[in-house]
Amino acid sequence: MVGVVERQYSNGVDQTVSLATASSVPGDNYLKVRFVGGGGPDGAPTLGFQRFTETGMSREMARAAPGVAMRRASTFLQNAYGPFSYASGRSRGGDTCIYAWQQIRSRSGGIGRDLGMIQVRARLCDTDASERELLNVMYGFTITGSFGGKIWNPYGLPSAVDTSIGAVGKPVYPDAPKTVAISYGHRTPAPVRVRVVSAPKPRATAAKADAAVITGPRVPLPGSAGAPSAASAGGEDAGGQTPPQATVTVPSPACMGANAKTPACN
Template sequence: MMPRLMAMMALVASVSGCATGDDPDLFTSSIKPQAPTLSADVSPEFAVAYLPQVAGRVEAVRQTSQTDQIFQTILYPNPGYGPGENRLTVSVAPPGTNRSYLQAPTQRQIINEMRAALPDAKMQFTSAAGQNLQGPFGYAIGKAADGANCIFAWQTVREISRTPGTGLGLLGRKSYAAKIRLRYCHPTMGEASLSSLMAGLRVREVTPTTIEMLRFAEGTGVATRPSYAVQEPSVVQARPVSLKPASVATKSAKSSQSVTAAFAAPVRNAPRIVKPRELAGYASAQKGGAPAVKPLVLATAEPAPPAKAISPGKAAAVPLPSDLVR
């Protein structure tokens, strides 16, 4: 009895072990493939943030998005033609998405980002923080290998949905935060001018409607409002031309041929036109008798007499204007 019980317990243990073990073949098909996020170019009008005019015009805006997040790289001209792009990067998301939207980055994080953005520049942190409409910001100034002056600035904005809410509107109101980075180099700008770029930074107000509009401009969103839908051009459709049946076409062809033949043939029972030579006979018939029709004899033309030569003395005088007055 005891050996049989031990055998049954060993069998149950082996079965349970097979059932609870992690078999990689069972979980391979459940892995969801994650494709890389594609970047799209949008119009400069859709830039979430922008620098003062001294930085130049916006040349391009690269954007990637998710359901409730927007990441933009806003490119500016590079006057020094040095390596790298003058860019302003803005990441927008709800504050609860990540802790980085609620707290400032650490010094180690800034050093790593700055080395990636300016690998050949010798940067130095400033002791005082800057200030703009969004709040305080930090920055570092340095000189690139080609001699251009560069700035690397960072800022965390906890609230960029500046639309005020009151009462119950505060419960349904959705807020957004932003992480901002600036990498800009210029051959002649000094520290004061470079820091003024970040001081004059403007960030647009972002709401759920703004996120939807930006995603639709990128091509990954679905328009839920008529104002965002692209109006299709109106197409003028021509009327369908119905072809006549063969019998109708044959009848029309025959009718046209008969009309042409009628015009070509002489008209029957038409009024007769009296010729001038018959008018004399018509007058005599009115008097009571039909005149005898005489045969028509053609007279032979006699030769004209030869022209006599006119002497100069007997030539007819040509009337002069003076003679016509008399």
């Protein structure tokens, strides 16, 4: 609900309840409720009675949803307040629209009783909703207004108790029969699945070698410049003399493998 505009008349009240609109069709979504009967402010204009006719509904639909070809539904429908009718159509941009109307009036009305009347009109257009989803509004609204005095009661006498209660051969089960679910509201975008591909793990030996090259200290070969002496590595001997360094000979690459036994390499 976005807002409510109310107009008072000498014989009734007219309300337009504006609803949130997400559509490219010109105009806003709304519920129009008209209470006919009772007394209003002195000097206010008179609210004329308008019957629901084929010609009148066609004109109202054309004004409510311009450019949309509306087709009246032939199915009998009824909400908590009685029967209602509607028409639906789709715009060139793909929007779904419905225009519904309902008249609430007592069947037992007569002289001096149940003379009030309520008319409801609904205009709904949406870019994403289906016809059945938009139709949910006609089942979900509740009329909280009332007339002053029983003479204007538009609902008539209360309905009689269901004859099946207490009767033989009329079982009543704990679970009510299931009905078709109809809903309408803002939709949450479906989550997008992302496929995660794990990179192959490097071999353990390669990882250790890379770590030694990158993070490990540079260790010089024994006997080369900068190599630690036995004193720095293990201290002086028992006699206070520095032990002689061991001489290490690095073989030539030509003396590796089977060539290690040749005279040139010995």
